[in-house]
Amino acid sequence: MTRWPGPPTVRVLLLASLFAAVAAGASCRPKTGGTAIQNKGSDTMVNVAQAWAEAYRLVAPDVNVEVSGGGSGTGIAALTAGTVHIANASRDVKPEEAEQVRRNTGLSPVDHKVGYDALAVYVHPNNPLEAITFETLSGIYREDGPLVRWQQLGFSVPGCRSDEIVRVSRQSSSGTYDFFRERVLNKRDFKLGSRDLNGSKEVVELVGTTPCAIGYSGMGYATAHVKMLKVARRAGEPAYPPTVEATWARAYPIARSLHMYTLGEPAGPVKAYLDWVLSPDGQRILQESGYVPVPPSGEARR
Amino acid sequence: MTPPGTTRSGARPGRPFVSLAAERAMEAAIRLSGISAIVFVLAIFFFIFREAAPVLFSDEFKPLEFLFSVQWYPTSVVDIRYGTLALTAGTVGVTLVAMLLAVPFGLGAAIFVSEFCGRRLRETLKIVIEILAAIPSVVWGFVALTVISRLMVSYTSAPVGVNMLNGGIVLALMSVPIIVSIGEDALKAVPDSYREAALAMGATRWQLVVRVLLPAARNGLLAAVLLGVGRAVGETMAVLMATGHAVQIPHGLLDSVRTLTANIAAELGEAPAGSAHYRVLFLTGIQLFILTFVVNLAADLAIRGVRRK
Numbered sequence: 001m002t003r004w005p006g007p008p009t010v011r012v013l014l015l016a017s018l019f020a021a022v023a024a025g026a027s028c029r030p031k032t033g034g035t036a037i038q039n040k041g042s043d044t045m046v047n048v049a050q051a052w053a054e055a056y057r058l059v060a061p062d063v064n065v066e067v068s069g070g071g072s073g074t075g076i077a078a079l080t081a082g083t084v085h086i087a088n089a090s091r092d093v094k095p096e097e098a099e100q101v102r103r104n105t106g107l108s109p110v111d112h113k114v115g116y117d118a119l120a121v122y123v124h125p126n127n128p129l130e131a132i133t134f135e136t137l138s139g140i141y142r143e144d145g146p147l148v149r150w151q152q153l154g155f156s157v158p159g160c161r162s163d164e165i166v167r168v169s170r171q172s173s174s175g176t177y178d179f180f181r182e183r184v185l186n187k188r189d190f191k192l193g194s195r196d197l198n199g200s201k202e203v204v205e206l207v208g209t210t211p212c213a214i215g216y217s218g219m220g221y222a223t224a225h226v227k228m229l230k231v232a233r234r235a236g237e238p239a240y241p242p243t244v245e246a247t248w249a250r251a252y253p254i255a256r257s258l259h260m261y262t263l264g265e266p267a268g269p270v271k272a273y274l275d276w277v278l279s280p281d282g283q284r285i286l287q288e289s290g291y292v293p294v295p296p297s298g299e300a301r302r
Numbered sequence: 303m304t305p306p307g308t309t310r311s312g313a314r315p316g317r318p319f320v321s322l323a324a325e326r327a328m329e330a331a332i333r334l335s336g337i338s339a340i341v342f343v344l345a346i347f348f349f350i351f352r353e354a355a356p357v358l359f360s361d362e363f364k365p366l367e368f369l370f371s372v373q374w375y376p377t378s379v380v381d382i383r384y385g386t387l388a389l390t391a392g393t394v395g396v397t398l399v400a401m402l403l404a405v406p407f408g409l410g411a412a413i414f415v416s417e418f419c420g421r422r423l424r425e426t427l428k429i430v431i432e433i434l435a436a437i438p439s440v441v442w443g444f445v446a447l448t449v450i451s452r453l454m455v456s457y458t459s460a461p462v463g464v465n466m467l468n469g470g471i472v473l474a475l476m477s478v479p480i481i482v483s484i485g486e487d488a489l490k491a492v493p494d495s496y497r498e499a500a501l502a503m504g505a506t507r508w509q510l511v512v513r514v515l516l517p518a519a520r521n522g523l524l525a526a527v528l529l530g531v532g533r534a535v536g537e538t539m540a541v542l543m544a545t546g547h548a549v550q551i552p553h554g555l556l557d558s559v560r561t562l563t564a565n566i567a568a569e570l571g572e573a574p575a576g577s578a579h580y581r582v583l584f585l586t587g588i589q590l591f592i593l594t595f596v597v598n599l600a601a602d603l604a605i606r607g608v609r610r611k
Binding site: 160161162164166171172173177178181182187188189192193194195196197198206209210211212213 | 372373374375376377378379380381388451452455459461462463464542546547548549550558560568569571572573
């Protein structure tokens with residue numbers, strides 16, 4: 001018989017620690033036989049994709065969703081090469097990209113619209129402005145844009161003594177910065193000297209405490225301390241408020257849809273994952289990340 | 303009977319081999335730690351330079367634009383420009399403001415603690431100053447963003463509370479404790495015989511400080527100020543939060559600026575490794591390195607000049 005060292009209490013402790021070690025070892029061991037879903041693409045979507053992947057681990061513990069960024073183009077290229085199951089894109093696949101996919105794999109990319117990225121233009125509640133056009137926004141933010149004082153727009157903002165238009169923007173690596181530059185500034189550069197903040201929430205916060213300020217950030221970050229402007233593409237066209245409905249109707253101009261592309265119709269775990277992403281649970285996570293969910297059934301798939 | 307020294311015919315008193323070897327090892331270890339500082343500085347410089355070198359020697363790189371243009375557009379779609387003048391101006395500006403505030407306060411506090419205050423007050427002050435030095439920089443950033451920023455909007459004409467003055471105040475608060483503790487040590491290191499001699503000659507305490515202690519402790523006080531400058535130039539998190547992060551040459555204390563350090567912190571994480579943007583950020587690291595080197599060298603030369611006189 002093996003003799004355990006020490007008095008009985010020590011033996012119990014030893015045994016207990018042995019059990020603990022075995023249990024810990026078992027739980028740390030990588031899951032064998034689990035499925036891995038490769039998910040790559042849009043940097044705008046990488047945060048929400050990560051959040052989905054983490055939450056999905058609780059829904060389907062044997063499925064491991066591996067997310068990486070790199071940009072929408074990178075994701076589609078990886079789909080073409082057949083190295084990923086799902087490519088994230090914050091834009092539509094271009095016809096030549098779809099052709100490339102078809103030529104390489106024999107399958108067409110299938111689009112799953114999973115939500116919307118809608119930017120709101122925020123000002124301080126003191127600001128009398130209600131609606132703004134792309135032209136004015138661009139005049140304020142563009143590199144050679146002439147608008148630097150609120151007086152140039154024909155009014156002054158109570159509480160803003162300097163009358164300077166304080167531009168609040170994002171750091172140059174942000175997807176929001178990219179999208180605003182592409183859609184509103186028509187790919188031209190931002191005027192230097194804007195306050196480039198490191199987060200969507202920070203933009204709204206700074207605008208809320210600064211009467212002179214104007215800023216852009218995800219629609220989902222609105223608080224009671226800021227005012228959201230209606231936006232019109234052109235002067236004379238109707239201006240739309242940044243609402244979920246206007247986004248769904250494609251009327252609100254600073255919004256884009258977020259896509260997940262698969263090679264051919266998805267099946268098995270990939271289909272289960274995409275269905276879950278579009279389920280109320282998945283869409284709630286999307287909304288918590290500051291995006292706009294897809295409309296409840298029916299009108300979504302356009 | 304022979305005296306103990308002569309028994310071994312002049313050889314050194316024998317010691318156990320182990321103790322001798324241990325002494326040698328200890329000596330080597332200490333020598334190594336001494337040299338390691340040089341090794342680390344060179345290694346860091348080499349590493350940063352290696353990351354930056356490809357862009358420095360590429361044809362597209364424009365050194366004049368890099369140094370003298372304010373146009374910082376690292377991710378532009380139409381025209382990428384890497385001008386760092388505004389960033390350098392931001393770093394120099396914020397540091398200057400910080401030093402203008404911190405040096406008088408820091409040296410004043412050091413003189414007070416070392417020469418004028420009573421024993422009990424001195425102990426309390428030293429403990430509080432050490433606590434001040436231990437506050438993490440992100441907490442200072444938080445103070446800047448919430449407290450100082452609000453005060454600034456209410457009491458000045460600044461449209462935004464995060465600006466150069468705010469950054470300067472926060473950096474001053476961070477460098478004062480360093481200046482005080484090292485400055486106080488320098489003053490304490492002046493031999494008491496100097497003080498006694500001055501007092502015996504009929505000098506007042508003020509004359510003692512200005513005519514005797516300050517000149518005698520000059521080197522140590524300069525080191526205190528330089529370490530304070532170093533802290534201010536190198537600080538990242540607090541200035542990122544306090545200065546407003548705007549690329550522009552400041553025209554007044556209340557303009558927002560961006561510093562070289564904050565710019566690296568904000569952009570390096572997202573710049574693809576090996577891209578031109580990534581390498582240019584490393585180049586701005588070298589720029590920062592050279593900036594601090596020049597400041598240190600200038601101060602060192604200045605001190606030597608004073609000493610020769």
